Amino acid sequence: xxxxxxxxxxxxxxxxxxxxxxxxxxxxxxxxxxxxxxxxxxxxxxxxxxxxxxxxxxxxxxxxxxxxxxxxxxxxxxxxxxxxxxxxxxxxxx
Amino acid sequence: xxxxxxxxxxxxxxxxxxxxxxxxxxxxxxxxxxxxxxxxxxxxxxxxxxxxxxxxxxxxxxxxxxxxxxxxxxxxxxxxxxxxxxxxxxxxxxxxxxxxxxxxxxxxxxxxxxxxxxxxxxxxxxxxxxxxxxxxxxxxxxxxxxxxxxxxxxxxxxxxxxxxxxxxxxxxxxxxxxxxxxxxxxxxxxxxxxxxxxxxxxxxxxxxxxxxxxxxxxxxxxxxxxxxxxxxxxxxxxxxxxxxxxxxxxxxxxxxxxxxxxxxxxxxxxxxxxxxxxxxxxxxxxxxxxxxxxxxxxxxxxxxxxxxxxxxxxxxxxxxxxxxxxxxxxxxxxxxxxxxxxxxxxxxxxxxxxxxxxxxxxxxxxxxxxxxxxxxxxxxxxxxxxxxxxxxxxxxxxxxxxxxxxxxxxxxxxxxxxxxxxxxxxxxxxxxxxxxxxxxxxxxxxxxxxxxxxxxxxxxxxxxxxxxxxxxx
Numbered sequence: 432x433x434x435x436x437x438x439x440x441x442x443x444x445x446x447x448x449x450x451x452x453x454x455x456x457x458x459x460x461x462x463x464x465x466x467x468x469x470x471x472x473x474x475x476x477x478x479x480x481x482x483x484x485x486x487x488x489x490x491x492x493x494x495x496x497x498x499x500x501x502x503x504x505x506x507x508x509x510x511x512x513x514x515x516x517x518x519x520x521x522x523x524x525x
Numbered sequence: 526x527x528x529x530x531x532x533x534x535x536x537x538x539x540x541x542x543x544x545x546x547x548x549x550x551x552x553x554x555x556x557x558x559x560x561x562x563x564x565x566x567x568x569x570x571x572x573x574x575x576x577x578x579x580x581x582x583x584x585x586x587x588x589x590x591x592x593x594x595x596x597x598x599x600x601x602x603x604x605x606x607x608x609x610x611x612x613x614x615x616x617x618x619x620x621x622x623x624x625x626x627x628x629x630x631x632x633x634x635x636x637x638x639x640x641x642x643x644x645x646x647x648x649x650x651x652x653x654x655x656x657x658x659x660x661x662x663x664x665x666x667x668x669x670x671x672x673x674x675x676x677x678x679x680x681x682x683x684x685x686x687x688x689x690x691x692x693x694x695x696x697x698x699x700x701x702x703x704x705x706x707x708x709x710x711x712x713x714x715x716x717x718x719x720x721x722x723x724x725x726x727x728x729x730x731x732x733x734x735x736x737x738x739x740x741x742x743x744x745x746x747x748x749x750x751x752x753x754x755x756x757x758x759x760x761x762x763x764x765x766x767x768x769x770x771x772x773x774x775x776x777x778x779x780x781x782x783x784x785x786x787x788x789x790x791x792x793x794x795x796x797x798x799x800x801x802x803x804x805x806x807x808x809x810x811x812x813x814x815x816x817x818x819x820x821x822x823x824x825x826x827x828x829x830x831x832x833x834x835x836x837x838x839x840x841x842x843x844x845x846x847x848x849x850x851x852x853x854x855x856x857x858x859x860x861x862x863x864x865x866x867x868x869x870x871x872x873x874x875x876x877x878x879x880x881x882x883x884x885x886x887x888x889x890x891x892x893x894x895x896x897x898x899x900x901x902x903x904x905x906x907x908x909x910x911x912x913x914x915x916x917x918x919x920x921x922x923x924x925x926x927x928x929x930x931x932x933x934x935x936x937x938x939x940x941x942x943x944x945x946x947x948x949x950x951x952x953x954x955x956x957x958x959x960x961x962x963x964x965x966x967x968x969x970x971x972x973x974x975x976x977x978x979x980x981x982x983x984x985x986x987x988x989x990x991x992x993x994x995x996x997x998x
Contacts, residue, residue: 484601484796492801496543496580499550501564507667508560517559518657518664521610 432470434463529723529760531753532730533683535745537696538674539706540652540714541584547651547673548575548618548800555712559666567651567671569613575799577602581673582625582803584705585649586813588675589626591703591820592644592696596810600625602649602797610665611653619676621794624648625803631699632822635691642692643680650674669713675705681720681730685753686746693717693742698821702846710741717745722766723756731756732766738773748773824849832862841870845884854891860898868898872915880919889918897925905929906936910982938985940992943976946984947992950975961997969993 439459443450450458501507504517513520546553549566566573586596603621629644654670656663677696683689697715700706708715717740722733736752739745756766819827821843828839843849848869855865873887897918901911906929917928929935937943950972951958961968969990976989 485798485801487801489801490804492576493579493582494550494576496545496578497550498545498552499564501549501551501562502568504558504560504563507563507568513662515662515664517561518666519560519610521663521665523659523661523663 432466434459434466438462527757528725529757530726531684531749532681532722532724532733533685533689533749534681534720535677535679535683535689535692536718536720537677537679537693538652538716538718539588539677539700539708540712541581541673541675541705542707543578543580543584543673545578546671547578547581547649548671551671553672555709555714557668559664560668562668563670567613568667569615569670575618577800577803578673581649582805583813584673585625585647585675586805586810587703587817588677588700588705589629589647590810590814591699591817592626592629592631592647592677594626594629594644594647596805597623597625597627598805598807599623600803600805602800603794604797605650606793609653610663611656611670613654613667613670617650617653618797618800619650620648623802625805631692631695633688633691633695635685635688640682640688640691642682642688645678645680647675647677650676683749686749689719689749690742690746693745695822697742698843702818702820704846713740716740717742719745719748719752721749721752721756723753723760731760732768734766734768735770736773737770738775741775744773744775747775818846821846821849824853828862832856834862834866838863838866838870841874842866847885847887851887851891851894855894855898858892858895860895861902864898864902865894868894868911868915872912876916876919888922889915893918893924900925900929904936904938904985906934907982907986910934910936913982934983936985937980937983938988940988943980943984943988944992944996946976946979947972947989947996950979951993951996958997969997 436459439450439455439462442462508514508517508519511519540553543553545551546562546567549564551562551564551567554562560568566575589596600620601623602618604616605619605621606616608615624646626647627645629647631642631644633640633642650673652669652672652674654665654667656665679692683692697708700708700715706714719736719739720733721736722731724731734752734756736748739748752771759766824843825836825839828834828842829836834842842852852862852865852869856862873889876882877884877887897911897914900906900914901908906914910929914925914928914934917923917932918925921928923931954972954975957968957971961972972993973986973989976984976993977986
């Protein structure tokens, strides 16, 4: 299966990033490698095998219901492209 | 009725009343300045490890047991993907094919008819952030992001808006009594999506539409009415119903199309690798079952059938779990049920309203309430004096007996003293006396009132009545 130029363009848009030409080529190759790996897995006969959700066989890993301090607002917003009145600002939706 | 049948199913989201969020320690407190209840986990930063809040599982199981569900001994979380800025991770951690609770039901009465509504499933998931739509930009507040929710999905068992309304009332009551959600509609703690289709008798179900944004019971009922009629008009006009998601505009009173419905496979559900499966033992489930309170419907049944109260009283007493518990404890302390009920529905409700207090702020202990009713039933104070004592008990933490003693409120049952007052009142009111003797038997109540006033409410009214009758013979 070939990873097309269009698929990378779609992902670039969804991820809101702009790739340079060298990044573009590197990403395209990386995604192609992932698809090739997945394709090689398709060849394995898994008819009798139970699905494995996680390689870690733990269960009921939970925490107590306790409040812990989080981020200051400035920290939370520090990575945002745009902010306004303490909020993340995104293109109009409705 | 027309040739069509309406088929309705609900999805109800209830925010759980935990202190912290579902996968992180941020507070779930409503409000707060925008983006101040956030951390790397709930704001979707890369490389974080979410950890499930134990209380969320417990509350979901508790709600499930109260709604007669089977609890899944093995349950798991899944990622539900969609791209929308209210969801910073680009997926919602939810449950797909292994929800915590399955196959429950709620019994309701609508339009005088009993009806059983099936519960398909209940699962846990995280709430999304809040979008504030502006003219050309949208602002995002992630405070609500990660607040724990349960989603309760019903079978398509509803036929009309009355049943929808009755179910939502019953569900709200159960969630309040089990104390898993505060169900504050105005804070969005209980929200409802409605799926509705119509079909002709004997034909398969029609295409359904989904209505969102129903944040009051009356909005849900109005949207059901509107949509059922709209679909009839479309079908009768030869049109086809398309599988749309509609947004209810409560002010305008109509639905508009929000988006065409995605299929489940467009959400690319897959098992959440960061959260380990929940494996619940029989012992764990039974421990939670033991914490379930007696539910409101059962209490009403007991009040009417065992205690002999009118249904009206039973309804009012069970509006709040606190009041219902207060009533039960007062009765357990030896008071007569109807006497307790009268004081709760009368004086206590009035005093709470006057002071703008919530029911759980009743400042009286059940034992003290029972003691007061005992003073009344023994004739130490009159019923109306009892109202005054309750009023004082709202302000001071003294026993009713002390209040009565300190303020000299005890009823005067001394025949000599009452006779003196009766004679004086008769002498001062010749006209009323003449009316009474002329056959207006009811005129005597005016005289009783005068004596009570003279005694400042302390005379035993039954004795006053009796003595007046004797003196006027």
